[in-house]
Amino acid sequence: MSQNASTSDFLPAPAEGRVFALMRRRLLSTALAQTFSRARFRATLAVLLTAILWGGMFWMFHDGFQFLRDTNREIYADVVHGLFGAFLLTLMLMLIVSAGIILYGSLFRSREVGFLLTLPARTERVFLHKFQEALVLSSWGFVLLASPMLIAYGVVAQAPWYYYVLLLPLVVAFIYIPVAIGGILCLLVVRLVRDNPLAVLIGIGLLFAAASAWIGWGLWSGPQNDLLTPAWFQEVLSRLRIADQRLLPSWWLTQGVLDAADPEMLADATLFMTLLISNALFFRLVALWTAAGVYRPAYSGLRGRAYRRKRSHGAGFDRLLEWLMRPVPVPVRILVLKDLRLFRRDPLQWSQVLIFVGFLLVYFWTIPRFNYDAAAIGTYIGWVNMVSFLNVSVVGLLLSTFTTRFVYPVISLEGRRFWVLGLTGVRRQTILWAKFFFAAAGTLAPCSILVLISDLTLQVLWEVLLIHQLTSLVLCAGLAGISVGLGAWLPNLREESPARIAAGFGGTLTLVLSTLYILCVVVLMALPTHFHLAAQNATLSRYSAAWPNVQWWLTFWWIAGTAGSLLLGVAATVIPLRMGFRAFCRQEF
């Protein structure tokens, strides 16, 4: 090679793209081949469970759309438009935040970019490579949630075949826009903010959370009577206008989907699809321009941040915790404290959970705006029971994302530093018990508090409050058992990023099983509780004549349901933990 290199013989951009694509394809095919050759059963199970979850959501959305259509035929289209708009706007804001945070980790903290930036690759190519990764990582949840909803809508609306064809480009182009905006924000923040850009990114996330809360407040503020009646829907519809902004990509997608389902509106659907695609390409271009000018100086600048000695904080809190955990065996106590310190000192770990908890608190705060008619005791009990158990499910689902994202990868991450624990002489079972204890206790406190806030806001009966606290306990123990057990059973000892570990096969399986577990526990508890309480009021007393023993049977069902959910909780805790214990004891590090 000549001593003075010239720019004439650089790899052309398309060829460079092909080299990256080939590398990515090889990585993917190897990972897939390994998954299906070494763990065929696990892979099949994960696919099956994901399909069941997808089917359940499809069924729920299908029945929901049918109910809406049958009860509110005149305003059905408007209500669906409003619901889609609000739902997609919220998801768009969340995608911006999640893409920004994921890209911060992959563009500025991963070892891979340290290698790629020393190659003569275009800077924007390196950015694009990580951007595509973030696109998949941040949107798979969206796809899992939105696809059954959109397909269910198409089925109910008896949409033509091309509706289903158009869905793919519509959704992909839509997802591209917030992820690109998240990427641009991430680059600019790291470039412009000298100290602690991650804190600024989290701050922007909180701003978006506040915006979403504002949308929620707009939806539910004001008096709302006669729930699920046409008048109530009309009221909701007027509030959904908040998301009815024609400059928003969420509005374009909403309009595109609704038009695609209408055989007479194909041209309009195509127009909105083109609008989304052209905007996606525009934001892609802006993101690449920004990356070309900003990424390298931002990368270098981040590493040139003021050097500060990091001292440990929170010693008082640790001492308090240590005191509270006196009954726990010493090795478990030490391991739990270690995990807690690691968790506390990594803002990436807890900031996203904090945002979701914020969302939930705002939601609970808005519940009293439903001014249900407390005098009509039958409606009151039915409504409150339904909403309160729904809230327990939502809190459980939040916790399941937490245990999947943060608890499941813990064993895998421990693998690389296992020599530290291995040389301490602590039994491997003790290590897993400590992880379980950490996860169960760590989730129980916020779960109980959130459920309590919800119950106090809804003014539920004291029996229901107790049942909910019991449900929280069962949920937390089971979720901790599933995540720790599967984390030990299906560890990924090669991966360093917790996000990638959680997004892998084992993480997906953990999330799917956790979701099914939550649904089963809540249904087992909620249905008999609801009917037992409803039977105690006058509205159902007329059935007593037809079924003289109805009260006895409902009480029996209530007790049996509670016992069943307790048994399920024990099974969900013990079985995965046993599997995990066995695998972990056999594991060679």
Next chain:
Amino acid sequence: MIEFQNVTRSFGRKVAVNGLTLAVDPGELFALLGPNGAGKTTTIKMLTGLLRPSSGSVSVCGCDLVKDQRDATRAIGYVPEEPFLYDKLSGREFLEFAGQMRGLDGPKLRECIARESDFFEMDDFLDDLAETYSHGMRQRLVFASALLHDPPVLVIDEPMIGLDPRSVREVKDRLRTQANSGTIVFMSTHTLAIAEEIADRIGIMDHGRLRFLGTQHELRDAVKSSHTSLEGLFLEMTNGHAAKGEAGAEQEARSESNRSADRSPPVANDP
């Protein structure tokens, strides 16, 4: 040629590299020595374009690492201290990716891979996934990747970590051969013996400053005049600053610089 012109790199108030001026010519094997935290890795990261200087400039083969970054990095083969490999790619696939990014393709790429595989004796494992490699195998693969396109500049951060004695011997011979054929070899190391054995010129860094710059011969003269071993000289040059604060270190650096001027060629001058 590699040129550092009055390069300073700060991390907030901490100055990692302070006013470094240095030139390394084609065919020269240059070893940068220094204790932990001396600024060696920061220097190498600026040389590979990962970090930008706070002031001053770094250029490779006439290309500025900031303004003509792609031209400059194309001329460099880099072996980092903690190399990155894609675990789900085989060694051959990794070399193909690195080679293609450097513009190699087709028979030429296969020929280069065969050459390096032969030299580093990787035939047995080159088609296995990198996740199955030992540390030494990974290190050999990264060396092969850095040398694949026959770069005019080879930058190595701690070259011998993880290699067995035979591989160490082979790498040392290869580095010497590369330098003899006109390649600039710029390596940073803690191992004094390696620098003493193969380097044409040695630079000793401490607290971001170049404390000594000279040839093997000049280094031996310095060792003789101070009546100590190479290790003793190294410790004398670097230990004196370790326990001092920054102000003290600065003062020491100035007096050290004056003393160095008496016993070695001026720091940061061309050889």
